[in-house]
Each structure stands twice: as C-alpha cells, then as structure tokens.
Amino acid sequence: MAQLKITLKRSAAHRLPAQRKIVKELGLGRVHSSVIKPDNDAIRGALFKISHLIDVEEYKG
Template identity: 45%
Template sequence: MAKLKITLVKSTNKLKEAQAATVKALGLKKIGSCVEQQDNPQIRGMIKKVEHVLSVEEI
C-alpha cells in the first residue's frame, strides 16, 4: 500500500480545538515536523480537515 509524507508547514495556534487535535493525532508537533502514514481513507479524511496547514507528498 502507498504511503504519504505529511509535513506541518503552518502554526496550529489559531486552529479550532478539533483541528489541533487532528494535527496531533496525525503525529505532528512542531512546524517542519514530518511523519509517514499509510494512504487510507481515514488518514485522507484527517488530512482534508486540516489541509491548509499541511504539505502532503505521496511516496
């Protein structure tokens, strides 16, 4: 299965609580931090919710 490289590119300070929790659930903490996640519908939904603060690449 494909993987996604997800990078946090903007601050989470001004996000709503639910959006900040989604970023944390993806495994991102600081600006510039990266994680690799499996490409599945659940992860895609989380990315869609906070796509304005993320950068996503397919691996």
C-alpha cells in the same frame, strides 16, 4: 500499500480545537515536522480537514 509524507507547514496554534487535535493525533508537533502515514480513507479524511496547514506528498521508501 502507498504511503504519504505529511509535513506541517503552518502552526496549529489559534486554530479550532478539532484541527489542533487532528494535528496532534497525526504525530505532528512543530512546524516543518514530518510523519509517514498509510494512504487510506481515514487518513485522507483527516488531511482534508487540515489541508490549509500541511503539505502532502507520496512517499516511496
């Protein structure tokens, strides 16, 4: 199963509460923090809503 490396590039402070909640639920705490998540429709939907705050790349590990 493919995985995605998600890196927070911009702060979630002063954003809509729903966007802040998505960032927190993905496990991203600070700017430049990264997490590895499975590539599925639920994750893709969340990433679409905060795409202006993050950088996404495929992770092979």
